Amino acid sequence: MSIGHSSLPAIAGGTPVRAKPLPFFRAAVDESDVAAVAETLRSGWLTSGPKAVELEKRLGDYLGARHTIAVSSCSEAMFLVVKALGIGPGDEVITSPITFASTVHAILHNGATPVLADIEPETFGVDPAAVERALTPRTKLILPVHFGGQACRIGEILRIAQGAGIPVLEDAAHSFGAKVDGEQLGRIGTATAFSFYATKNLTSAEGGAVTTEDEALAQRVRLLGYHGMSRDSWSRYSDKGSWYYEVQIPGFKCNLSDLHAALGLTQLAKIDALLERRRQVAAGLTRALQSCAAVEVPAEYPGNWHTWHLYVIRLRTNTLKIGRDEFIQALRAENIGTSVHFIPIYRHPFFAPFARAGQSFPQSDDYYARCISLPIFPDMTDADVRDVAAAVTRIADHFRAD
Ligand SMILES: Cc1ncc(COP(=O)(O)O)c(C=O)c1O
CATH class of the missing domain: 3.40.640.10 (Type I PLP-dependent aspartate aminotransferase-like (Major domain))
Incomplete structure (x- = not known):
């Protein structure tokens, strides 16, 4: 459920979740x-x-x-x-x-x-x-x-x-x-x-x-x-x-x-405070998105202390009528910046020959087809976190495959 917004995504004619764009990243300079x-x-x-x-x-x-x-x-x-x-x-x-x-x-x-x-x-x-x-x-x-x-x-x-x-x-x-x-x-x-x-x-x-x-x-x-x-x-x-x-x-x-x-x-x-805020933003995104059926949220691997440079969701594209690229377009229409990390190395024309003959990369291919990096930076407010989650959720709900 989107929080405090109508359910129609901006790309389908609704009002964007945010009036002002939220960038994918902004440096914390004081x-x-x-x-x-x-x-x-x-x-x-x-x-x-x-x-x-x-x-x-x-x-x-x-x-x-x-x-x-x-x-x-x-x-x-x-x-x-x-x-x-x-x-x-x-x-x-x-x-x-x-x-x-x-x-x-x-x-x-x-x-x-x-x-x-x-x-x-x-x-x-x-x-x-x-x-x-x-x-x-x-x-x-x-x-x-x-x-x-x-x-x-x-x-x-x-x-x-x-x-x-x-x-x-x-x-x-x-x-x-x-x-x-x-x-x-x-x-x-x-x-x-x-x-x-x-x-x-x-x-x-x-x-x-x-x-x-x-x-x-x-x-x-x-x-x-x-x-x-x-x-x-x-x-x-x-x-x-x-x-x-x-x-x-x-x-x-x-x-x-x-x-x-x-x-x-x-x-x-101030690095400890910057990292702590990244962890709080990540925790907020995970709390808001973990029940969204179309989204796989990222996790801290056992034994790791994650610094959340990126917050990469993977779409369960088989539950959606749209693919990753359209989802990114829809987030843009909501004024939410995103990125993709990364185009796999072997998909760049120059690097392609470095994949060995017959070699396949099923995990990297699957990851790339479904990944979206959502905004995460220390100066993100709790309201920014709610906007990101609301935008993802309303798009996922609207484009759910029947
Ligand atoms: C995984 C990875 N390695 C290396 C680099 C290169 O870092 P720099 O821009 O400091 O050269 C980047 C930059 O984005 C990166 O994402």
């Missing part, structure tokens, strides 16, 4: 963020310097990670780790098809071959059994994705990797702050990559980080991420610095600026 960025602008030091150094320290403290390297994005974080691990042409890397393109780009830009393994339907992460089937003597890395704010079945994946004697790089772009069996993501696999992109749990507008317990790997990632130079510009130009540096390897430029780090620091200072 005056503390604005002041910190303004202070950095006024400081005269804009690029990587004291703020980036402080962010690395505070991230390390929060995550309990031994080494933290702040970088310009999660895409660069993953690229650098794959490179630092020495993975290249002839090597295979197993990953999930339900991810953003850059997980696969990190493999391809190193000359290695991505191997896709199907997901499982509870965490939407890669299925450990599919990973096991995808292993070959050429497999040099497993790159699982902690999708939507919770851990994938990382324990089982680690055991497979240990059995094969290969490292694990975790794509935790969505899942800053998530825990599995009480342990924070960030120190489980060989290395973990986080995203601080504008929509993520923790944001610096653009940015990311690598965490690892492996000192040699950390040093190599740092070197590769800053031109292969022995000293970054802050350590050369600050009071105690020296102008001298040496280029030790051909590197890349992936440093995080102080402007971005300043925002990252103020966001990190």
Whole structure:
């Protein structure tokens, strides 16, 4: 039942649930963020310097990670780790098809071959059994994705990797702050990559980080991420610095600026409250939608502490007269923003050849046909949550198959 609205969906001529659009996402920025960025602008030091150094320290403290390297994005974080691990042409890397393109780009830009393994339907992460089937003597890395704010079945994946004697790089772009069996993501696999992109749990507008317990790997990632130079510009130009540096390897430029780090620091200072609000919004959506016959609500996998970066419902399309795409159109008519995470990698023209001959992805196909990411962000009010639920429910009721 829709709450306080007529039952006719806007797409069928009713009044939209909301007069003003609810965006899919809006960043939670307050005056503390604005002041910190303004202070950095006024400081005269804009690029990587004291703020980036402080962010690395505070991230390390929060995550309990031994080494933290702040970088310009999660895409660069993953690229650098794959490179630092020495993975290249002839090597295979197993990953999930339900991810953003850059997980696969990190493999391809190193000359290695991505191997896709199907997901499982509870965490939407890669299925450990599919990973096991995808292993070959050429497999040099497993790159699982902690999708939507919770851990994938990382324990089982680690055991497979240990059995094969290969490292694990975790794509935790969505899942800053998530825990599995009480342990924070960030120190489980060989290395973990986080995203601080504008929509993520923790944001610096653009940015990311690598965490690892492996000192040699950390040093190599740092070197590769800053031109292969022995000293970054802050350590050369600050009071105690020296102008001298040496280029030790051909590197890349992936440093995080102080402007971005300043925002990252103020966001990190309130991360527990931001995550708690995401959990409340998710709980509100689940309470309101779990009795809707056409909707499968997402769940926290046992042992996981979910940070709800995304709230992905799956439609029971066999109970509806419309499909996923029409449902999204109908939500748009109600002024509710949505998204789809993700178009499976093998459905993109460029990546299609990376699916092995005869390989099928029944779980990813089923997920993709039915998934809708509903709005979820810390500044969503309880009234916003009610509007989203009311819109979904009235569309589902109206288009129920007889
Ligand atoms: C699963 C996943 N991995 C990696 C990334 C890349 O993150 P960034 O934008 O920080 O490079 C994203 C971005 O949306 C993502 O969703």
